Amino acid sequence: MFIGGGYGVGLTVTDVELPLVAPPGTAWPSLGELLPVHARSPEEKALELQRVQQLKAELAAYELELVAALAADRPASADRQPGQPGAAADAGNDAVPGVGAPEGVSEFFADELALTVNCARATATTLTEYALTLTGPLRATHAELTQGRLDWPRARAMAAELGWKIRDTDPDIVAAVEAAVLPDAAGLSVRKLKERLRAELAARNAAASDRRREQAHRAVNVRRRPVGDGISELVAGMPDELAAACQATIDELAWRAKQAGDERPIGMLRSGILADLVLRPWLVTEPVAAHVEVQVPIGALTPERFLASGAPVPPAFARPGSVVEPTGAVAGTPITAAHVRDLLAQLDAIGLQAPPGGSLTFSFTDDAGALQALATLRELRAAGRRGCRDHPGSDCGCPVITRPAPTDAYQPTAAQDRFITTRDRSCRHPGCDNRAGWADADHVIPHAAGGATDCSNLCCLCRRHHRLKTFAPGWTYTMTPDGILTVTTPAGVTRTSRPPGLQLTGPRVLTRPPEQPPPAPDPADDPPPF
Known part of the structure; x- marks a missing residue:
């Protein structure tokens, strides 16, 4: 496109095969470099911004077509049917309107789409609804x-108001509402557009509006949303009049506190009053059992302490090649009796004990952040007294605390459950944050296929993603010994999740070979190190 003799952004479509991102060590020129922004006049910049919006709309339409077509490739007939083992449970009266797979689409399609476009499953579910609505009824x-x-x-607002919310409405009524509003849609704000759509629907079908209101009431919930810097938002959905009454009460009590001399910001007072009204600290409550976990980086236990006690330097602190004979180790980092005694001396010095009615657990991590072992205070003291079973009475450098041993049984042991729950913290499917306490201990390589009941083959998966891994066709799960899980979708998209705190230490092995071998290096290129 030409603008006053210059260049403008445009969209050219051709069938090419290019990598999704620039190869390592290279950088493609940006649009700002190809189309210098500062060389344009204000009028040209404004016109170019309008063209960008047009191109974004065209790309959004293309994305919707792709999503709808991929959804058609994943029919619900491939899912476990009601009555079969592993079929989705009927939510009954607890079902939330609008949530779940659209009719005829696999219940796991949103999971595949989420990994494909790298978004949350809820976002993928909504995108699927929009795609099927806009390529179908609208x-x-x-x-x-x-x-x-x-x-x-604005197209998204049309889909949101005339999509799943009125799924049971006569299609002719939906078409009439669309025809009445669409000619003016581009000139309305998004809020005004939604109000117009609701008014047109109510005028044509009051019963549909009533059903929407009832569905909205059934879908309300209370959620916590972390926003960073140690702050979370507590979001509560409720009818308009109830929300207004709650806001008025909180506001009144906050201003009373302000007038009584509290100098904190009014917003901080509102937040504190809401917390007090919910938690009611003036009531006597049942005691809470606290469970404290202390993370112990093995590298923080310094070699000087071991030398002072006359023990040999553990291999973790030795120079490469200086250890003559191998010692027992957990992933190369043994937790020796000297480690344990040093830690216990530090704990005794500060008087750290388990809280009343609670527990105190120590998680040992290596320099990469990988969990190596867990122990309670009692287990630590026992290990410190006992020392190495194979070399009693000596500081041999053998490990006295290790990760739980494998078992021949299908069911993981209590120690294994505790280890993988601490390591994983939440469901390990990429993008899922369901906490580990609600998850299953899943064999990455199925037990029936020879997979060991060992921590290196166990990970936490929520019930949904456990079912997906077990019953959805075409999915591949692999895991490294340190717990890095790689998931590949039926279409070949691969995502990786790491245990919290585990650093990326290097590239991971592909779970399947690339379609084409990498090209041979140019003979004119210099060999490494370049």
């Missing part, structure tokens, strides 16, 4: 989007 809206005459935020 084709006219999609046509405007493909031509760039309607932007994505």
Whole structure:
């Protein structure tokens, strides 16, 4: 596109095969470099911004078509059917309107889409709903989007108001509402557009509006959303009048505190009052059992302490090649009796004990952050007294605390459960944050296929992703001994999740060979180190 003799952004479509990102060590020129922004006049910049919005709309329309087509490739007929082992449970009265796979689409499609576009499953579910709505009942809206005459935020508002919320409404009524609003949609704000759609729907079908209101009431919930810097938002959905009454009460009590001399910001007072009204600290409550976990980097236990006690330097602190004979180790880093005695001396010095009615656990990690072993205070003291079973009475450098031993049984031992729950913290499927306390201990290589019941073959998966791994066709799961899980979708998209705190120490082995071998190096290139 030309603007006053210059260049503008445009979209050219051709069938090419290029990598998704620039190869390592190279960088493709940016659009700002190809189309110098500062060389444009204000009018040209404004026109170019409008063209960018048009291109974004066209790309959004193309993305919706891709999502709808991929959803068609994943039919619900491939899922476990009701009555079969592993089939999805009927939520009954607890079902939340709008949540779940659209009719005819696999229940696991949103999981695949989430890994494909690298987003949350809830976002992928919503995107699927929008795609099927705009390429289906709202084709006219999609046509405007493909031509760039309607932007994505407004097309998304059309899909949100006329999609799953009125799924049971007569299609002719939906088409009539779309026809009445679409001509003016581009000129309305998103909020005004939604209000217009609701008014048109209510005028044509009051029963549909009533059903939407009832569904919205059934879908309310309370959620915590971390926003960073040690702060979370507590989001509560409720009817308008109830929310207004709660806000008015909180506001009144906050201003009372302000007038009584509290100098804290009014927003901080509102937040504190809400917490007090919920927690009611003036009531006598049942005591809470605290469970304290102390993370112990093995490298923080210094060699000077071992030398002072006359023990040999553990291999973790020795120079490479200076250890003559191998010693027992956990992933190369043994937790010796000298380690344990040194730690116990430090604990005794500060008087650290388990809280009343609670527990105190120590998690030992290596320099990369990988969990090596767990122990309670009682287990630590026993290991310190006992020392090495094979070399009693000597500081041999053998490990006295290790990760739980494998078992021949299918069910993991209590020690294994404790280890993998501490290591994983949450469901290990990429992008899933369901906490480990609600997850299953899953064999990455199935037990029936010879997979060991060992911590290196066990990971936490929530029930949904446990079912996906077990029953959804085409998915591949692999895990390294230090717990790095790689998941590959049926279409070949690969994502990786690491245990919290584990650093990326190097490239991982592919779970499947690349489709094409890498090209041979140019003979004109200099050999390493370049």
